[in-house]
Amino acid sequence: GQNIDQPTEMTATEGAIVQINCTYQTSGFNGLFWYQQHAGEAPTFLSYNVLDGLEEKGRFSSFLSRSKGYSYLLLKELQMKDSASYLCAVRSPLSYSGYALNFGKGTSLLVTP
Amino acid sequence: DSGVTQTPKHLITATGQRVTLRCSPRSGDLSVYWYQQSLDQGLQFLIQYYNGEERAKGNILERFSAQQFPDLHSELNLSSLELGDSALYFCASSVEWNTEAFFGQGTRLTVV
Numbered sequence: 335g336q337n338i339d340q341p342t343e344m345t346a347t348e349g350a351i352v353q354i355n356c357t358y359q360t361s362g363f364n365g366l367f368w369y370q371q372h373a374g375e376a377p378t379f380l381s382y383n384v385l386d387g388l389e390e391k392g393r394f395s396s397f398l399s400r401s402k403g404y405s406y407l408l409l410k411e412l413q414m415k416d417s418a419s420y421l422c423a424v425r426s427p428l429s430y431s432g433y434a435l436n437f438g439k440g441t442s443l444l445v446t447p
Numbered sequence: 448d449s450g451v452t453q454t455p456k457h458l459i460t461a462t463g464q465r466v467t468l469r470c471s472p473r474s475g476d477l478s479v480y481w482y483q484q485s486l487d488q489g490l491q492f493l494i495q496y497y498n499g500e501e502r503a504k505g506n507i508l509e510r511f512s513a514q515q516f517p518d519l520h521s522e523l524n525l526s527s528l529e530l531g532d533s534a535l536y537f538c539a540s541s542v543e544w545n546t547e548a549f550f551g552q553g554t555r556l557t558v559v
Contacts, residue, residue, distance in 0.1 A: 374535075375552070375553075376449060376550040376551060379549065382547055421490065423490075428503035428504070432497070432502030433495065433503060434492045434495065435480065435539075435548055436492055437489045439489035
């Protein structure tokens with residue numbers, strides 16, 4: 335089965351740093367993704383980790399520990415436009431050549447002035 | 448703009464009806480995924496196609512079916528619609544199975 339957990343809501347201040355955690359238990363692992371989704375809009379790709387460690391991409395960084403089933407997304411220098419839902423997703427094999435990208439329920443981040 | 452196109456953007460229909468949602472993937476992408484997102488649920492994986500073949504199935508109801516055509520566009524068919532089928536339906540595409548997926552803007556389905 336698949337179980338992907340993230341906090342439901344977080345609040346942070348403009349200019350600050352926030353860390354959004356994700357823990358997962360999945361049958362098979364083939365990579366972890368973070369997406370950003372504004373209300374009513376399409377999810378947009380932020381980052382991808384398949385090996386342990388930190389991936390940095392501008393103001394966003396993502397970390398993965400496969401042995402702990404744990405990832406986090408770090409957002410620096412927060413801006414008001416970063417208020418959105420952040421989705422953690424794990425890719426798992428479902429068949430000999432098919433893969434599902436299973437999503438957590440998302441963390442709703444509110445950035446305040 | 449992700450390059451993934453979904454039509455229609457909005458759809459209102461009655462219970463018991465059948466609808467077809469259409470997705471055109473990004474140019475060159477061979478893999479298409481369908482997802483359902485309702486208010487109280489996250490994105491639920493429905494089905495994946497790769498180069499015309501079904502490759503993986505998630506929690507897709509028997510009333511739902513999909514296909515990917517030779518030109519790589521995909522359609523999701525929803526039949527015997529129920530109120531609980533009201534949701535945002537997203538299509539996503541990727542070049543290969545091991546690359547990131549890009550999402551379309553979604554079709555908002557309302558069943559009344």
